[in-house]
Amino acid sequence: MFFKYIRSRKPAKQPVGPLDDRDTKGALKDDKVIAEKLNGFFASVFTAEDVREIPRPELAFVGDKSEELSRIEVSREEVLELIDKLNINKSPGPDGIHPRVLKELKCEVAELLTKVCNLSFKSKVVHRKLFPDSHLFKRWGADLTEEQQTTAQDLFTKYGYNVYLSDRLPLDRPIPDTRYPRCMKKYPHDLPTLSVVLIFFNEAMSIILRAITSIINRTPSHLLKEIVLVDDYSSNEDLKGYLDEQIKNYNAKHPGLLKIVRHQKREGLTQARISGWEASTADVVAILDAHIEVNVGWAEPILSRIKEDRTVIISPVFDNVHFDDFELLEYAVSADGFDWALWCLYEPLPKEWYALKDETAPIRSPSIMGILAAHRVFLGEIGVLDGGMHIYGGENVELGLRVWQCGGQIEVLPCARVAHLERAHKPYMLDLSIAMRRNALRVAEVWMDDYKYMVYFAWNLPIENPGIDYGDVSSRKELRKKLNCKSFDWYIKNVYPNLIPLTTVVVYGTMKNTLNENICVDQGPVPGNTPIMYDCHAYSSQHVFYLSTEEMYIGGLRSRQNAVDRCLTDPGTGDLPFIEQCNEAVKKGLNMHWDFKQGSSVMNKKTKRCLEIVMDNLSSPYRLVMQNCTGQKWNVQHTVKDWGKRSRTNSVR
Numbered sequence: 001m002f003f004k005y006i007r008s009r010k011p012a013k014q015p016v017g018p019l020d021d022r023d024t025k026g027a028l029k030d031d032k033v034i035a036e037k038l039n040g041f042f043a044s045v046f047t048a049e050d051v052r053e054i055p056r057p058e059l060a061f062v063g064d065k066s067e068e069l070s071r072i073e074v075s076r077e078e079v080l081e082l083i084d085k086l087n088i089n090k091s092p093g094p095d096g097i098h099p100r101v102l103k104e105l106k107c108e109v110a111e112l113l114t115k116v117c118n119l120s121f122k123s124k125v126v127h128r129k130l131f132p133d134s135h136l137f138k139r140w141g142a143d144l145t146e147e148q149q150t151t152a153q154d155l156f157t158k159y160g161y162n163v164y165l166s167d168r169l170p171l172d173r174p175i176p177d178t179r180y181p182r183c184m185k186k187y188p189h190d191l192p193t194l195s196v197v198l199i200f201f202n203e204a205m206s207i208i209l210r211a212i213t214s215i216i217n218r219t220p221s222h223l224l225k226e227i228v229l230v231d232d233y234s235s236n237e238d239l240k241g242y243l244d245e246q247i248k249n250y251n252a253k254h255p256g257l258l259k260i261v262r263h264q265k266r267e268g269l270t271q272a273r274i275s276g277w278e279a280s281t282a283d284v285v286a287i288l289d290a291h292i293e294v295n296v297g298w299a300e301p302i303l304s305r306i307k308e309d310r311t312v313i314i315s316p317v318f319d320n321v322h323f324d325d326f327e328l329l330e331y332a333v334s335a336d337g338f339d340w341a342l343w344c345l346y347e348p349l350p351k352e353w354y355a356l357k358d359e360t361a362p363i364r365s366p367s368i369m370g371i372l373a374a375h376r377v378f379l380g381e382i383g384v385l386d387g388g389m390h391i392y393g394g395e396n397v398e399l400g401l402r403v404w405q406c407g408g409q410i411e412v413l414p415c416a417r418v419a420h421l422e423r424a425h426k427p428y429m430l431d432l433s434i435a436m437r438r439n440a441l442r443v444a445e446v447w448m449d450d451y452k453y454m455v456y457f458a459w460n461l462p463i464e465n466p467g468i469d470y471g472d473v474s475s476r477k478e479l480r481k482k483l484n485c486k487s488f489d490w491y492i493k494n495v496y497p498n499l500i501p502l503t504t505v506v507v508y509g510t511m512k513n514t515l516n517e518n519i520c521v522d523q524g525p526v527p528g529n530t531p532i533m534y535d536c537h538a539y540s541s542q543h544v545f546y547l548s549t550e551e552m553y554i555g556g557l558r559s560r561q562n563a564v565d566r567c568l569t570d571p572g573t574g575d576l577p578f579i580e581q582c583n584e585a586v587k588k589g590l591n592m593h594w595d596f597k598q599g600s601s602v603m604n605k606k607t608k609r610c611l612e613i614v615m616d617n618l619s620s621p622y623r624l625v626m627q628n629c630t631g632q633k634w635n636v637q638h639t640v641k642d643w644g645k646r647s648r649t650n651s652v653r
C-alpha cells in the first residue's frame, strides 16, 4: 500500500538541510533565504483548508544557526520525495491520488518540516540515551530526560507498549478517518442494538479508558446498549478498586452503560470472550480487545448488515496503532485466512469483490481475526467459541470453520474500522507456539476430517500419538453432529480454494543419514539453492517431504496457491544437489524424481546418482553431495499410513 510504503522507508542517514541552499562544504548559506523558501513551499502546497487542520511549522529564525542546521537528522531525500509525490498528484481525481492519502502526505510533510525547523532553530538539550537497544526508543522519546526514559522503559517492559505516552494522550484523542469516502453514506436510524465486549488481562488503565471513550463517542447512543468489560483475573492493582470507581463515574453519566465481569481465575482469551457474550443482552454483540479505539461510523455498517442477515459473522478492518508513538498506520482492506499450521494471515481480496465496483460491499472471508461482531442469539446457536482453547491461537480458525461449515458466513466490512494496538512483545507468554500447536490439533480433530493430516505435517507431528494433550473434544464433535455441519472438503472447495492440500505425502519430517544422526538435511542458506547437512533442530528449514509422485520437497510446506514448494534435484554434473522451485524444475525438465524407502538410499531416477554425505578430511564436518551410490541409508522422521491412498484422484489438484 502506498501510505505504508512511505512510512516504512528508512530515512537516509546523512545530515542534510531541507532544500537546495547548501554550499560545497555542507553548511547552509543563509537562514533567511531558507525561511522564505520554506514559507513559499508551504504556501504552494497547502491550501487554506489544510492550514486550518495541519499545524504550520514554526519558522522562527534568530541569529546564525547554520551550525545547528548542519546537524539536522531529518533526511533531505525524505522531504523531497514526499514533496515530489505531492506535486505529481496535486489534483485529486479519478486517476490522481486519493484525497485522504493526499492529506496524510501533507501531514507528513508538515511534520517533517516542523522537525526540521525545531531541530534547526531551537537550542536543543541532548539527553543521554539510556536504552539505545530498546524498541521503544527506536523512533520515539529523543527529548526525554534520563528519569523519564527509565519510567517509560519500565512501563514498556511491563506492558509491551508505550504506557508512558498513553497516560499523557487525551482519552478522546482524534484518529484519522481511514474509511473509503463512499462509506460516509447515511445508514438507517432504526438498527439492532449493540453490546460491546472488551476483554483484558493486565491491560494499562489509560488504554482501557480510551477504548471505552472511543466507543461512547463514536457509536450512536440510541444503538449502544452496553459495554461489557471482562477481566481475565488481572493482577495489576489499578484494575481493581480504581477501575470500579471509573465505571461508577461513567455510569453516573450514562446509566447502566458499563458492566464488568471478573474471572476468579485465569481462564484465557477464549473463555473471556465467552463470558462477555454470556453477559451481554443486546441484539448484536461485538467482541473486541481492550487495546483498541473504534473509528467513526464503525457500528452502523455492522448493525445494518446483521439486520439484513443474522447468520453473518463480521470482522471490522483493523488499522494498526504503533506501540511506540501511538500513531495510526492504515492497513489495507483484506480477507482473513490461515496456513496449515493454522496461523492467521491476510488473504488478497476476491476477484468477485472487485467486480462489484463498490468499495463498501462486504468481503467474503474464509476466516476471521480476533475481533468480531455477530447476532448474539445466532452466535449462541452455532456454539459461540470453543471454551477448550488455551491462552492464544487457533480459536479464530475454529470459529471460521464452524461458521462456514455449519451454515453461516464470514464477512469483512470495509466501512467498519477499528484501530488495534499491536504489542511489541506479549508479556504474558514467551512462546505462543506451544498453545497454538495444541489448539491447532483441537481444530484439526474436530473440523478438518482427513485434511487434519496437513496440520500434523505443518507442525511436524506424528499423526498417531503426537504426544500433545489437546483436551476433550467430544462436546465439540457432538455440536458438529447436532448442527449437521458440512465437511472440510466442502469448505476447502467452496470457501477457501486458495488453501492447497498435499495428499501425496509418504514420509515427512527431518531426514538423517545412519552414518551420523546428529545432523539433518537442511535447505541451506536462503536465498540459495544448495541443501546442506546441519545440526538437527527440526524447524521448518529441515522439514522434508517425500511424495508418492517421487518428488522430494525440502524446507517447509506450501499452504497457498501463490506459494511454491522447493524440490530436490540432481544437476547431473558436479558433486552438489540443487533445490529448485518445483514448477520451475518441471518446466526446465530437471532431474527431480527419486527412489526412496525408509532405511534405504536416496537415488535419482534419471542420473542413478545417490544423495550421500562425505567427510573431506577427519577434521571437517559432513557435506551433502551427489555421487555414485555407496549404499548409504537415510531415514525420515514420520511415515504416513493411509491418507490420500483411498481417494487420491478426488483431492489431488
Ligand SMILES: [Mn+2]
Pocket: 289, 291, 370, 420, 421
Ligand atoms: Mn489484540
